[in-house]
Amino acid sequence: MSSSPTPDNSLNETSTTAKPPTHLILQMALRDVSVLFRTPWIIITRALSFIVQVFVFANLISGLIHIQGINYFEYYAVGSVVTTIASISFVIGYDIFEEAEEGVLDYLLTLPISRRQLIIGRALGGAMRAIVYTIPMFVIVAVFWGFSQPLPILTALLSLFLLAFGVTGMSITVAVSVKNANRFDVVLALLELAVSRASTALYPIGFIPVYVAVFAPFSPVSFAADSAYSSLVMLTLDLPAIAGLVAFVVIFLGLGATFYFRRLEGGVYA
């Protein structure tokens, strides 16, 4: 069997135990990055969806929308990158749910890594792979609309990373809270739809109906979209939006870690 212990494996385990915590967290995160890229179908689907949404839907509908001071095609394209990163960040929840169902979690718990490092590594991995995955789309948008200044690009990427980190925490929270597979699928899909649509990512706040506009500015997707749009298009720094994103990360990473930790220690997956 490929998983049988070998002298080489034993050496690896010994050396892993001796590694510093940050290295172990990074190793855990890199595992999640490689897991996503082993499922090319997900990448193809999301990439196709992004391209059709931006270059067919946004391109055509922007011909029917005339807002003073805003190029809606450009607005939608930046928003699409934000909603895509949110969408891909949710995938970590599916992975964690599947691992629990298939028994892979038991294997992960036998690894020479503390629970805390495991949880932080998973959340970091979810965010890292979302960023890696979204960068080509970000580049397409940046090249198409001529966003070339390094500082605004870095600020926008930071906002995207914070969003991905927080959404990963949210996804982990749901994955370890819902026990039924079908329910988990639809709850996560609904949550993804709600945070993306009830936000300012795809349409300016002034046009959102009042019953949604009341809370849309507080959606994490809105924070990231507002920050990215301000940086790239208006060349300004939206500090309240970044502060909102940091708060979102702290809350959901904390919640995700707490729930995951409870499940690991004597919960249904133990």
Add this chain to the structure above:
Amino acid sequence: MSNARLIPLIIERDVRILFSDAFLVAIMFANFSIDLFVTAATFGRLVTGQGANYFLYIAPGSNLITAMVAAFQSGRDVWREKYIKDLTSYLLTLPVQRPVLAFSRVLGGVVRSVIATFPGTLVICYLYGILFTPKIFVAYLIVGLFSLGIVGLSMAISAFSSSIEMWVTVRSAIQLYLSFLSALFYPVSVFPSFLAPIVSSNPMTWAIQAFRQLSPISFAQVPAGDSLGSIATLAGPSLAFALLGTICYIWYSKL
């Protein structure tokens, strides 16, 4: 038992599967509500100069998208029966001819889809002011006919997808085609000429046009008159896809 008595039993089984978790039906309605009262309502305020209320123009799309999701759920259940639950052998032992079983599964999916969109169709009929007119039955006929094609398509995908990832990918590609390369958001004339044949052959284009023609409001670039022409055009691809789904189901059952 005669086939005529077996078909309702098979349909009933599929409907029971849908209601085995009523929560899922509620979530589908929640999805519809977000689509209609958030996305469609916002685009209704964004798009101007279309001659009529854009919200009402795209409103039936939210319901048809829910019908599409529900129809694909039927295909996914068929896929789970084969690859996860290993129920195919059991289903083949039932005292029913295979073509009848296959077509009944398609019909079961249509009934499930119409049930899942029942409240949504009522909402659209209310918005169009046809809630208390005979046109409401035409509205359900359109949803049923549209679902017939999508259930057939989803069952055909189930026959050829060996992994759930592949199934989800093909489903997503079809959903993109139905949503964005159709007249759901804009008239066919907006598309570049090379895309026009693809848009015109999209079942969503005819389903939504038929819905719009039920409304007393005259929308820009929607031909006036009753929906019968659009329904007849929709029937073509829907019946073809239903037949494809039936054939694929029979084929995959024999594997």
